[in-house]
Amino acid sequence: MQDFLVGFVIFYLCLTGILYLQQRNLIYFPYKKRVEAPENAEIAQVKTEDGLELQGWYFAPKEGKPVLVYFHGNAGSIANRLIKFPDYLEAGYGVLFAEYRAYGGNPGTPSEDGFYRDGWAYMGWLVSEKGIGPERTVLYGESLGTGIAVELGAKLSAEGKPPLALVLETPFSSLLDMARRNYFFIPVDYLLLDRYMNVEKISSVKASLLIASGKYDNTIPPAQSRILFEAANEPKRFVEFPKGHHEDLHLFGLSTAVIDFLAGIEARNRDN
Numbered sequence: 001m002q003d004f005l006v007g008f009v010i011f012y013l014c015l016t017g018i019l020y021l022q023q024r025n026l027i028y029f030p031y032k033k034r035v036e037a038p039e040n041a042e043i044a045q046v047k048t049e050d051g052l053e054l055q056g057w058y059f060a061p062k063e064g065k066p067v068l069v070y071f072h073g074n075a076g077s078i079a080n081r082l083i084k085f086p087d088y089l090e091a092g093y094g095v096l097f098a099e100y101r102a103y104g105g106n107p108g109t110p111s112e113d114g115f116y117r118d119g120w121a122y123m124g125w126l127v128s129e130k131g132i133g134p135e136r137t138v139l140y141g142e143s144l145g146t147g148i149a150v151e152l153g154a155k156l157s158a159e160g161k162p163p164l165a166l167v168l169e170t171p172f173s174s175l176l177d178m179a180r181r182n183y184f185f186i187p188v189d190y191l192l193l194d195r196y197m198n199v200e201k202i203s204s205v206k207a208s209l210l211i212a213s214g215k216y217d218n219t220i221p222p223a224q225s226r227i228l229f230e231a232a233n234e235p236k237r238f239v240e241f242p243k244g245h246h247e248d249l250h251l252f253g254l255s256t257a258v259i260d261f262l263a264g265i266e267a268r269n270r271d272n
Contacts, residue, residue, distance in 0.1 A: 019183065020191050024110060027144075027175070027194060029075035034105025038082065044096060044129075046121040050114070054099060054106045056122060059085075060130075061094030066164050066262070067130075068095045068138045069122060071115075071145030073247075077104035081142070087255035093138075093262070098122040098148075112147070112175075112194035119148045123156075134161045138262060139207075143220065143246070146171035147196030154204035162206040165265055167258055169212050170246055172220050173199040173227040202232045209236040210261045212254055214244025237261060 019026070037043055037057050044056040057078060061067050068088060072081050078097040085095050100118050101108030108114060126132045134156045141149030146168045153166045172178050175196040179188040202209075209232050213225040222240055229238045241252045 016186050016191070019186060023191070023193060027074060028102070028110040030100070030103040030110060031075075031077040031080070032102065032105065035077060035079040041097075044098075044122065044125055046118075046125045048101070048114075048117045048121045050117055052101055052106070052108045052118075054101060054108075054118060054121065055104070056099040057095075057097040058130075059089055059095045062092035065092040065094065066136045066138050066266075067126065067132055068093055068140045068167075069119075069126070069149075070095055070097050071119065071139075071141045071148040072097075073143030073145055079104065084250040084255070087259065091259050093259075094132075096122060096126060112196055115148050116151050119152050123152065134163045137163045138165045138167055139163045140167040140169070140258075141171065142169040143171070144175075144196070147175065147198060150198045150201050150205065151196075153207060154201040157204055157206040165208045165210065165262060166205055167210045167212070167261070168225075168228070169249060169254065170214065170217055170220050170225065171198060171211060171228050172196070172224045173231075177224065177227075178220065198228055199231050202228055205233065208261075208265050209233070210239065210258060211236070212239045212241070212249055212257065214246060214249055214252075215240055215242050216244065217246045219246040 041057040041059055044058040046054050048054065072078060078099045088095055098119060099106055100110060101114050102110045123134065126137065139149040139153050149166060149168060153163055156162055175194060176188065176192055179192050211225050211229050213222040215222060229236060239257050241249050244252050
């Protein structure tokens, strides 16, 4: 029995050590090759605070329409998400696909702090190259990308320059909460490096909020999104798609819900 316990302890410590050392490989799954941009897209070439040169894609808005600054989830690249955005472009919205470090042919290695730097670089590019400030942007985060959107929204709000709106597709309360759920057998509170503490930041965002979740999302359960929603300021709206999963909300009318939400904000601003 003693030998079994010693063996189990050694196994557990080894497993915990491997998970600690490999944790970012369990969070980030980049498609690393450069994908050719669509013909109607402009290459957004940005430089991060820590010296990385990144490329994203930019689709200009029609006159007077805002730009959606889009932060995608932890896998693939921006090329996988183009299918979600024809309705927004047709409605006249601009879209800036903010591709991360290590994704889509970009240099660097992924991390929470690094992704925040990437987000700021794209926001700076919009201002310097297009003359579009935060008040004309909609921060749109999907899954892991909600962490970047919430971080930027909170910081911009604290600076008195909140975005027009914040749209969060299948968000979590925090990556720490997700790790506690999925790796309950190890002390993640002490070991997790990248935490994306959305629930601690969302109350600092001073912008209209839309949260979208799928009833059958087994990756980030709707309960996680609800926790974040409850912590957020008004005005806010929660939309749960009764047939939706984690990556398919665009098939069940997500773009219609978002466009209606944004149209309401634009109408109120015109009236004021």
